[in-house]
Amino acid sequence: MSAGSSSAGREKVGMLSRVRGALGSSSAWPIYIALVIVVVSSAIITAANGDNFFAPANIRDMLVRSVALGIVSAGQTLVIVGGSLDLSVANLISVATIVAATVMGGDPGMVVVGVIAVLIMGAAVGLINGLIITKLRVNAFIATLGTALIMRGILDANFQGASGSIPREFGFLGYGSVGPVPISVILLAAVVAAVWFLLRGTRFGHRLYAVGGDEETARLSGVRTHRIIIGAHVLCSLCAVITGLFIASRLRAGDPYVGSAGGYDLESIAAVVVGGTILAGGRGGVIGTIGGVFILAVLDNLFNLLEVNAFLKDVIRGVIIIAAVALYALQRRGKGAS
Amino acid sequence: MSETPNGTPNGAPLLQMRGIEKNFVGVKVLHGVDLECRAGEVHAVVGENGAGKSTLMKVLAGAHQPDGGKVLLDGEEVSFRHTQDAQKRGISIIYQEFNLLPDRTVAQNVFLGREPHRGPLVDRREMDRATAEILGDLDADAAIRPGKLVGDLSVAQQQTVEIAKALSLNARVLVMDEPTAALSTTEAERLFEQVRRLQERGLAILYISHRLKEVFELASRITVLKDGQRVGTLVTEEATPGGLVRMMVGRDLDHYYPPRAEPEDIGEVRLRVSGGGTDVLRDVSIELKAGEVVGVAGLQGSGRTELARAIFGADPFDEGTLELGGRKIRIRSPRQAIQNRIGFVTEDRKAEGLIPVRSVRENGRLGLRALGSRARRERGLTGQDLVEELTRAVELRARSLEQEVRFLSGGNQQKVVLTKWLAVKPEILLFDEPTRGIDVGAKAGIHELIRKLARQGMAVLMISSELPEVIGMSDRIVVLRNGDIAGELPAGASESDIMFLATGEGDVGEHAGREAEGS
Numbered sequence: 001m002s003a004g005s006s007s008a009g010r011e012k013v014g015m016l017s018r019v020r021g022a023l024g025s026s027s028a029w030p031i032y033i034a035l036v037i038v039v040v041s042s043a044i045i046t047a048a049n050g051d052n053f054f055a056p057a058n059i060r061d062m063l064v065r066s067v068a069l070g071i072v073s074a075g076q077t078l079v080i081v082g083g084s085l086d087l088s089v090a091n092l093i094s095v096a097t098i099v100a101a102t103v104m105g106g107d108p109g110m111v112v113v114g115v116i117a118v119l120i121m122g123a124a125v126g127l128i129n130g131l132i133i134t135k136l137r138v139n140a141f142i143a144t145l146g147t148a149l150i151m152r153g154i155l156d157a158n159f160q161g162a163s164g165s166i167p168r169e170f171g172f173l174g175y176g177s178v179g180p181v182p183i184s185v186i187l188l189a190a191v192v193a194a195v196w197f198l199l200r201g202t203r204f205g206h207r208l209y210a211v212g213g214d215e216e217t218a219r220l221s222g223v224r225t226h227r228i229i230i231g232a233h234v235l236c237s238l239c240a241v242i243t244g245l246f247i248a249s250r251l252r253a254g255d256p257y258v259g260s261a262g263g264y265d266l267e268s269i270a271a272v273v274v275g276g277t278i279l280a281g282g283r284g285g286v287i288g289t290i291g292g293v294f295i296l297a298v299l300d301n302l303f304n305l306l307e308v309n310a311f312l313k314d315v316i317r318g319v320i321i322i323a324a325v326a327l328y329a330l331q332r333r334g335k336g337a338s
Numbered sequence: 339m340s341e342t343p344n345g346t347p348n349g350a351p352l353l354q355m356r357g358i359e360k361n362f363v364g365v366k367v368l369h370g371v372d373l374e375c376r377a378g379e380v381h382a383v384v385g386e387n388g389a390g391k392s393t394l395m396k397v398l399a400g401a402h403q404p405d406g407g408k409v410l411l412d413g414e415e416v417s418f419r420h421t422q423d424a425q426k427r428g429i430s431i432i433y434q435e436f437n438l439l440p441d442r443t444v445a446q447n448v449f450l451g452r453e454p455h456r457g458p459l460v461d462r463r464e465m466d467r468a469t470a471e472i473l474g475d476l477d478a479d480a481a482i483r484p485g486k487l488v489g490d491l492s493v494a495q496q497q498t499v500e501i502a503k504a505l506s507l508n509a510r511v512l513v514m515d516e517p518t519a520a521l522s523t524t525e526a527e528r529l530f531e532q533v534r535r536l537q538e539r540g541l542a543i544l545y546i547s548h549r550l551k552e553v554f555e556l557a558s559r560i561t562v563l564k565d566g567q568r569v570g571t572l573v574t575e576e577a578t579p580g581g582l583v584r585m586m587v588g589r590d591l592d593h594y595y596p597p598r599a600e601p602e603d604i605g606e607v608r609l610r611v612s613g614g615g616t617d618v619l620r621d622v623s624i625e626l627k628a629g630e631v632v633g634v635a636g637l638q639g640s641g642r643t644e645l646a647r648a649i650f651g652a653d654p655f656d657e658g659t660l661e662l663g664g665r666k667i668r669i670r671s672p673r674q675a676i677q678n679r680i681g682f683v684t685e686d687r688k689a690e691g692l693i694p695v696r697s698v699r700e701n702g703r704l705g706l707r708a709l710g711s712r713a714r715r716e717r718g719l720t721g722q723d724l725v726e727e728l729t730r731a732v733e734l735r736a737r738s739l740e741q742e743v744r745f746l747s748g749g750n751q752q753k754v755v756l757t758k759w760l761a762v763k764p765e766i767l768l769f770d771e772p773t774r775g776i777d778v779g780a781k782a783g784i785h786e787l788i789r790k791l792a793r794q795g796m797a798v799l800m801i802s803s804e805l806p807e808v809i810g811m812s813d814r815i816v817v818l819r820n821g822d823i824a825g826e827l828p829a830g831a832s833e834s835d836i837m838f839l840a841t842g843e844g845d846v847g848e849h850a851g852r853e854a855e856g857s
Contacts, residue, residue: 132576176535190352201459201493202458202459202460203453203455203459203460203461204458205460206442206450206453206460207450207451209439209441209442209446210442210446210450210451212439212441213438213439213441213442214437217437217438217439217450218450218451219401219421220401220421220431220433220437221437221451222420222421222422222425222448222450222451222452223450223451223504224420224422233453282439282441283441288759
């Protein structure tokens, strides 16, 4: 590299990494520029339609819509940063609602037991995913597709529609609020903060980036890579079942189709990559992911206001996901050449 | 050794490996190898590729478990189930392919797996401070800041980070696997200084290298491995390069370079670049003639590889003109380059030259696929046995044409790459580090092949960081510096002339006046 261009490049890199540092994750900043653009144009379009985009009710509605996808995606971020992937989250969410509704059975006294049961079940599924991937050396895509199918089969065989019952008391998670802030949004913020902190501040996080960046390098540096990958899967599955609890709280019942109907498996992966985390692992972060979730939510909100046809909605979302990832690729290539 | 600062109470060497055996899927790769290293000693391990050096070192580092024999530290038997076990006992290894994460910072890399912490939290300030301190010991704290991304560092700086990583582990035994493979001469000199410093600190250093010159410069003892066995251990003063090579290859090997081209062998200009520029190269002009080998020298980062990639259309020229046989042409992609009879033997065989999990035959036919069926017919490339014929011409040694190329040695893999290019009947061949990572024995074969192709009328461009290779092979030497052509030297120029042009510093050599002459 020639002296002139490389020093210019270094300056640029320096500036980039400072911005990155401020946002707490590498290359998260473009997503927030995109988010601002989307919000501003939504506000303008909405205003032209005679509505107020920034009406508290509308904002709250968007945030609550972001909760379910946001929590799953936060967990998905962990496994993807670690170079893995989880396709089983959608069906796991369904299973979680069923387990919660069945264990609680409408009895307020069983709420705590139900929550604990769901969390244990989630951790177990994550552990199984992680073990299959690390010990049996099955590609994560296939391993989690397999566990997803197994859960699907169990659900289909045993449950036809809404099952069990969630006691009214547990509804606070889905509907309650502290002052103007919905409890579910606080939950989302807490999960995102926890994941952010885990990735940025802890040894586990540092090693997860290493494993995702280059598993052999991490292994040869003395990192117990299997534990890290399994840990990420357990956390990812826990995030999924927390989403399941939130949904169950809103539905007041278990629903065997709620996860797959919501498309949380692919949507969460989309939110993660739109947020700038690389599917190959080792780079990215949850701050970007949540930006991705918000973009999808704002667009959803806009489409609803404009009563856009559902199929067209999907087409537009598809275009946006591809455009986002293509832009990241271009940005990276530009950096590589400088 | 009386001056050993590191405690070896019973006088035993710091490290002893005795009768190490290792099998891979039933194939024995180490047959009872012995090796020892004292504190404060640099002990070189030499041998051809496949001699078992890397496997032996991986056993030492805990990355492989031995099937027999034992490892002793301070005369006490140890066994490592994991690299971390070995690290805890003070054994560190710097692999040839660095184990660094480009997207993480220097400090994060140095302390990977052992991050300083308070509770579960990484103590980032302490991590940066400790990293800066270690880099300071290596006299590298000015250039390499702990918060920098490793991907933004030069190769030599990355190597310093590797050394820092080893030191942060309080390594007592340091294994360096081919540490100079990717370094320029000056960078290598700096590395040697660092190695001597580590030696003074009392580290036992196992130094693996192909380059006998540096082995003689650094090591006090040399162990030669061949086919998984120890041929012998010599005290450096008693060894000779010739003797070592004989031990390594089991026969005399007088490495000579094939005779250069005579003036009448050199034909018309095949390729001419005028004022070529990319984001790395500036105003580059170069000519390649039929029958001639043009050597390209320059430091790491001087634009050597970029020049070949630009000609080949992988990262095309943005400026200037390119002529093929007097005809102006724009080459925007490798496919176009291949269609215009240019071949490119890349530096990284496994990533850019071959598809390791496919067969010799398929790899040999890769380039042909870039040509349409009409172009293939026009060039008479329809014969099914073309690959077979060519593999015979390059004297490929493979079990069969269906063998996956990942199972071949480096030299034979390179021959498959050559086969791939010869299959499309090129007129211009670009070589980037054609003998990197190839055995001493096989190197001569590759050199012979390159010269043979030139003699058949091919125009050859050969990039190499090994100056003896550039000097031995080239009919003309182009030296790059910072993306510019620093000058051109005739066949047989001296190493110091090349380095003068490459660095722009040092003694004004006898050829300095020619600087303006080139291109």
